[in-house]
Amino acid sequence: MSFEWPSVLWAMLAIPLVLVALFVFQARRSARAEAFATPHMMPNVVSASPRWRRYIPLVLYSLGALALILAVARPQRAMSVPRERATVVLAIDSSRSMDATDVLPTRLEAARRAAQSFLDDLPSRFQVGVVTFARRAQVLSRPTIDRVALRSALDALKPQPGTAIGDGLSVALDSRPEGRRVPMVVVLLSDGNNTAGVDPVEAAERAHGMNVKVFTVSFGGDASSSRPGQAPDDQTLRQVAEAADGEFFSAPTAADLERVYEDLGSSITLVRENREVTTAFVGAGAILLLLGGGASALWFNRLP
Incomplete structure (x- = not known):
């Protein structure tokens, strides 16, 4: 007090x-x-x-x-009080490794479903954007409150070669709406190692300078799976989260990813105020x- x-x-x-x-x-x-x-x-x-x-x-x-x-x-x-407004950008890895079946039906499909559930949990007044990255990054939907458009953007996710984590984060930061500034966070999900583009930690430092928190999610790599895929680069994702004042999460399975998004929904929608x-x-x-x-x-x- x-x-x-x-x-x-x-x-x-x-x-x-x-x-x-x-x-x-x-x-x-x-x-x-x-x-x-x-x-x-x-x-x-x-x-x-x-x-x-x-x-x-x-x-x-x-x-x-x-x-x-x-x-x-x-x-x-x-006290924890509901946040009035916020912008959330989902940066989702769509590299070839996301086609792995250690998470059924595939990592990419499980990530898509979890992201759609995450949209349902966020307040309708929050603007949400979707960015995908493989060899290069692109905006599938700029931040909007149109949930139908966002679901269409998630449906457009397709596996491609390469993994440019830093570029994905940079494009997510560039998608920030102009004009009146509102709190913004980036939720970055990846299952692999950075193979192209900007250094992810440098992009995270830029996010820190923009006062944007970056939450990173390491997805897949369940050692108990009968069809193990490529293991995520937890170290890099952890460094990105630390550099951008966010938090790192590990989600080896689809159920783990659902729980991660539930936790993120609580932390993003609530803010500590005096x-x-x-x-x-x-x-x-x-x-x-x-x-x-x-x-x-x-x-x-x-x-x-």
């Missing part, structure tokens, strides 16, 4: 000072009563001590005052003060 006006918190030091002053006053009051009466006359001069009940209103008032001081300092708490919670502290302070006043009136027939 943080505070917009933290200097106000110094006022909390007044609470223990007031408590000490009250205890000193009470002690002097008792001493004066004892000075004017003998021990046998004390019960007639001073009412019976309420013992523990005398402290309950004081504790409630102190806690109420503390809550109100915290409220004046305008407390803020980090929200002011002053009202809660004002309410708590008011309730505590009312309880203190009620206890004082009930037990001692007076308010402080």
Whole structure:
């Protein structure tokens, strides 16, 4: 928790000072009563001590005052809230290795289906683009809210020779809508090694400079499969994610890929923001003060 006006918190030091002053006053009051009466006359001069009940209103008032001081300092708490707008670009490897059948029916078809499910999970207000890369990269759909066009773009994925991971990321960055800037992320899926084009890490550093997070997904390479295909280059994909402030995921199977996209959907659609919670502290302070006043009136027939 943080505070917009933290200097106000110094006022909390007044609470223990007031408590000490009250205890000193009470002690002097008792001493004066004892000075004017003998021990046998004390019960007639001073009412019976309420013992523990005398402290309950004081504790409630102190806690109420503390809550109100915290409220004046305008407390803020980090919360996960829905993101209003965002641009998501899917950069999908369409190299020949995506024709491997270690993930049924093929890696490419499994990736297509997972991407289509991912579209269903994203809010309709989010713009989504589709980029494919093999020997060269191309935009299949610029960022749009048209889900029909996006599904058509995913259906157009075809395996081709080569793997230009860096070019795929660069083209994805170039597809960013012009004009008003909104948060943008790239989800890059690949099953192979970079064989052409720009160095993927250099492209990731460019993404970092554009304040674009890149999430990389290593797909395929399940060692338990009866038809193992080419193993992905996890090291490069991990470096790309780290350079672009994103996160690396490994998905050896189609089920793993579905789970990865579910996790990505949650992290992309939610954002951590500081929200002011002053009202809660004002309410708590008011309730505590009312309880203190009620206890004082009930037990001692007076308010402080």
